[in-house]
Amino acid sequence: xxxxxxxxxxxxxxxxxxxxxxxxxxxxxxxxxxxxxxxxxxxxxxxxxxxxxxxxxxxxxxxxxxxxxxxxxxxxxxxxxxxxxxxxxxxxxxxxxxxxxxxxxxxxxxxxxxxxxxxxxxxxxxxxxxxxxxxxxxxxxxxxxxxxxxxxxxxxxxxxxxxxxxxxxxxxxxxxxxxxxxxxxxxxxxxxxxxx
Numbered sequence: 776x777x778x779x780x781x782x783x784x785x786x787x788x789x790x791x792x793x794x795x796x797x798x799x800x801x802x803x804x805x806x807x808x809x810x811x812x813x814x815x816x817x818x819x820x821x822x823x824x825x826x827x828x829x830x831x832x833x834x835x836x837x838x839x840x841x842x843x844x845x846x847x848x849x850x851x852x853x854x855x856x857x858x859x860x861x862x863x864x865x866x867x868x869x870x871x872x873x874x875x876x877x878x879x880x881x882x883x884x885x886x887x888x889x890x891x892x893x894x895x896x897x898x899x900x901x902x903x904x905x906x907x908x909x910x911x912x913x914x915x916x917x918x919x920x921x922x923x924x925x926x927x928x929x930x931x932x933x934x935x936x937x938x939x940x941x942x943x944x945x946x947x948x949x950x951x952x953x954x955x956x957x958x959x960x961x962x963x964x965x966x967x968x969x970x971x
Contacts, residue, residue, distance in 0.1 A: 810858065810860050810932075811858065813862060813930055813961065813962060813963035813964050814930070814963075814964065815862075815928075815929045815930030815963050815964060816964070816966055818966075820969055820970045821865075821929075821966050821968070821969050821970070822864045822865055822904055822944070822946050822950065822966070822967050822968040822969075822970070823862070823864055823865075823929055823930060823962075823963055823964060823965060823966055823967060824851065824862075824864070824944070824960040824961060824962050824963070824964070824965040824967050825851070825861050825862060825863075825864050825906045825933075825942045825944050825962055826851045826853050826857070826859075826861050826862075826936075826942035826960075826962050827851075827853060827857040827858040827859070827960065827961050827962050828851040828852050828853040828854065828857045828942075828959070828960065829851065829852050829854075829957065829958070829959050829960075830849060830850070830851055830954050830955065830956055830957065830958045830959075830960060831850055831851070831852045831956060831957075832848065832849070832850040832956065833847065833848065833849050833850075833952060833954070833955070833956055834847070834848050835847055835848070835948065836848045836945070839894075839905065839907070839943070839945050840875070840890075840892075841873060841875045841892065841894055841907075842871065842873070842894055842896060842905060844896065844903060844905050844945055845945075845948065846945045846946050846947050846948050846950070847945070847946050847947070847948060847950060847952060847968070848943055848944070848945055849943075849944045849945075849946065849952065849954065849967055849968070850941060850942070850943045850944070851941065851942050851943075851944070851960060852941055853936065853940050853941065853942065858961075858962065859935050859936050859937065859940070860932055860934075860935050860962065861906070861908060861932070861933050861934040861935060861936065861942060861962060862929075862930050862931060862932055862933060862962040862963035863897065863921075863927040863928065863929055863930060863931045863933050863963075864897070864904050864906060864929065864944060864946075864967070865897055865899040865902070865904050865929050866899055866926075866927065866928045866929045867897040867898050867899030867900060867902075867904075867926070867927065868897065868898050868924070868925070868926050869895060869896070869897055869921045869922065869923055869924065869925045869926075869927060870896050870897070870898045870903070870923065871894070871895065871896035871905075871923060872893070872894070872895050872919060872921060872922055872923050873893070873894050874891075874892075874893045874894075874919075875890075875891065875892050875893075875894065876891055877890045877891040877892070878890055878891065890909055891909070891910060892907045892908060892909045892910075892943075893907065893908045893917050893919045893934070894906070894907045894908075895907075895908075895919065895921060895933065895934075897927060902947060902970060903947070904944070904945065904946055904947070905944075905945040906942055906943065906944045906945070907942065907943040907945075908934055908936050908940070908942055909936075909940060909941040909942065909943065910936055910937070910940050911940050911941070916936075916937050917934065917935075917936050917937075917940075918934050918935040918936070919933070919934045920932060920933050920934050920935075921933050921934070929963070930962075930963035930964070931963075944967060946967065946968045947970065949970070949971045950968035950969065950970055950971065951968060951969045951970075951971060952967065952968050953966050953967060953968060953969060954967055954968075
């Protein structure tokens with residue numbers, strides 16, 4: 776009888792714990808999958824952010840792993856709490872979409888050589904801009920919504936990465952970078968660079 780009483784008392788606590796856990800999980804899924812409308816700036820000669828998140832690297836590069844394109848690398852770390860929909864940095868024609876197989880590393884890792892990534896190059900009338908969607912260990916799936924030959928408008932949805940991840944943006948060497956390390960940016964809205 777005593778065991779029955781203890782079990783009966785414990786049962787509501789387990790049910791409450793299960794309900795709270797389920798509500799937290801559903802809330803996380805809803806927050807993670809949000810896809811707010813974005814309104815790109817109406818300016819010419821600009822490059823906007825591909826991803827929401829925090830800029831954690833800006834550096835000149837001779838060549839990005841997997842493509843023969845150099846310039847200035849602007850890397851954005853996307854935490855699990857950022858919007859994970861990616862948007863086109865410029866308007867133009869998609870001239871390359873390539874998936875490079877490799878290792879999945881923690882999203883905070885800046886090691887690009889040998890990492891799995893999907894790379895897209897957009898030609899905006901003679902100006903080429905590229906971005907790479909890099910999944911982390913937890914982010915097992917990258918969704919790329921464009922293919923070679925597509926025309927995209929700046930700020931248009933071009934893909935999504937699950938959970939914590941990273942997006943590298945490669946802009947021309949002569950671009951004037953308007954952000955700095957530590958800045959938080961919004962995909963499709965924050966101006967990353969202005970073309971000279």
